[in-house]
Amino acid sequence: MSKPSLRFDVLLAGLISLLFFSMTLGLTFFISQHATNRLQSEVGMNLSTTAHQLSDKLDHYMWSRYAEVKLLGSLSTIQQTEQKTETRRTLEELQRQIPDFSWIGRLDTEGNVVASTNQILEGTSIKERPVFQQALSQPFIGDVHEAVLLAKLLPNPSGEPLQFVDISTPLYDKGRFSGVLATHLSFEWAKAIEQSFQSATSSLQQVDVFIISQDRKTILLGPSGWSGKTLPDSVTLTSNASATASWQGKEFVSGQSTSRGYKDYDGLGWTVLVRQPTSIAFADADALRQTIFIAGLIASFVTAVLGWMLAKLLTRPLLKITHAAQQMQDDPSKSLPNHRGIREIETLTDALQRLIHRLLHTEQEKLTFERLSQRDSLTGLANRNGLAQYIEQLPAETHSIYLCLDLDGFKAVNDTYGHALGDLLLIEVSQRLEQLLPPGGFVARLGGDEFIIVLTTQSLTEARYLGEQWIAHVSMPYHLEEQTVHIGMSIGVAEQVTGESLEQVMHRADLALYRSKQNGRGCMSVQ
Structure with missing residues (x-):
């Protein structure tokens, strides 16, 4: 009878050892896959965010030039055809202030250039060009194209073919069509923005930026040799998402963002693609997977040996532990039984408890990271994610008033004193906004020098009063790093009405802010 009993014990020990080995290895594999997938997903999200930021910067730049051309076209000097010398002087002054305008011309109703910067093309007809034809009735923004008439007159210092983006607008003198204001915006500005953006994201290794045309095929701007x-056919553009693809036999992960314009500028449909070699992007994930696998393999082997050696002694306690572990799969609040008297059982129980604690701690760290993703790292205010989370948690019947804030003169401070002082200025502006924030109010930084305040317990009259207080408070002098700087602030206010979505009320607040800017800045408008 003793021999069959011995074989049963050996078989039982082997089964227990195999069970522990498999469970530990399986858990290790699951944790490894979950952790690495999360890291890889975060890499893709970071690249997509980078692409979105660059796309947003390009849209803001184009909108600024578009607005400047429309503003110039509203001047009586430009609208009238008689003041040729004064018109040329005005055009050249704009070009001097914004050198990215390679050529600016005032055309008559027949498409003849009557005045232009440096008198280039004066007396020449360009009536067949889209910059004239498409602007006969409404403003026109044309996609990137190579220079036709200006290729020889305005050679590119870099030796590369000169490329332009056309911006033009119809002119009216006392209500009658009097011609077109046409401009050629050098595409070199996009390269400058891309280079500055590369410097700002230098922490990302071997990152390449591509700007792709509206046809989603032609590369307008890219690394050397790509423009x-x-x-490549292997690369599929998936709007505002990350993807992995092969580029000439090498694997890259990329984040993408398609231009959606800004305010009254509809955008040119460009797609910004930011790519990074998978060997660089996923290096941390691969290292983590290898570490977890080795640790899991060691842990699996150790548990198997312990199970083999202590099978007879641990049979009954292990059954209880296994039963408790099965219960924990359905109810995480359950815990393993505490066995005392057998050191090995105590050690195993404590080890499993610590493993579970580490897993729960890892989950808690994940939640903490998600909370941090909702805060602006510079000012500590909520960011766009935090704003969305706050709005989502508001009761449906909440009466909200939205104040869109934009600093006046911040860019001049940044350009004069540098980004470091500009960051300090943003921090102090945030503190001043919070100082006057009433109970129940919410303030967030949307990016750059744009902020938003949500009031939920104030009337529109009270919101106006608070807005004036904020403008006055923010407009007070700032003493930063032995420098005294002055800025202002404009506010657009919109009161949410029943049935109105967040996008609609924020759009109205943006329109009000735009009106404040037009009215001279440092003021507040209600939409």
Whole structure:
């Protein structure tokens, strides 16, 4: 009878050892896959965020030039055809202030250039060009194209073919069509923005930036040798998402963002693609997977040996532990039984408890990271994610008033004193906004020098009063790093009405802010 009993014990020990080995290895594999997938997903999200930020910067730049052309076209000097010398002087002054305008011309109703910067093309007819034809009745923004008439007159210092973006607007003198204001905006500005953006994201290794045309095939701007080429067939543009694809035999992960314009500028449909070699992007994830696998393999082997050696002694306690572990799969609040008297059982129980604690701690760290993702790292205010979370948690019947804030003169401070002082200025502005924030109010930084305040317990009259207080408070002098700087602030206010979505009320607040800017800044408008 003793021999069959011995074989049963050996078989039982082997089964227990195999069970522990498999469970530990399986858990290790699950944790490894989950952790690495999370890291890889975060890499893609970071690249997509980078692409979105660059796309947003390009849209803001184009909108600024578009607005400047429309503003210039509203001047009586430009609208009238008689003041040729004064018109040329005005055009050249704009070009001097904004050198990215390679050429600016005032055309008559027949498409003849009557005045232009440096008298280039004066007396020449360009009536067949889209910059004239498309602007006969409404403003026109044309996509990137190579210079036709100006290629020889305005050679590119870099030796590369000169490329332009056309911006033009119809002119009216006392209500009658009097011609077109046409401009050629050098595409070199996009390269400058891309280079500055590369410097700002230098912490990302081997990152390449591509700007792809509206046809989603032609590369307008990219690394050396890529500009003007066609996007490889292996690369699929998936709007505002990350993807992995092969580029000439090498794997890259990329984040993308398609231009959606800004305010009354509808955008040119460009797609910004930011790519990074998978060997660099996923290096941390691969290292983590290898570490977890080795640790899991060691842990699996150790538990198997312990199970083999202590099978007879641990049979009954292990059954209880296994039963408790099965219960924990359905109810995480359950815990393993505490066995005392057998050191090995105590050690195993404590080890499993610590493992569970580490897993729960890891989950808690994940939640903490998600909370941090809702805060602006510079000012500590909520960011766009935090704003969305706050709005989502508001009761449906909440009466909200939205104040869109934009600093006046911040760019001049940034350009004069540098970004470091500009960051300090943003921090102090945030503190001043919070100082006057009433109970129940919410303030967030949307990016750059844009902020938003949500009031939920105030009337529109009270919101106006608070807005004036904020403008006055923010407009007071700032003493930063032995420098005294002055800025202002404009506010657009919109009161949410029943049935109105967040996007609609924020759009109205943006329109009100735009009106405040037009009215001279440092003021508040209600939409």
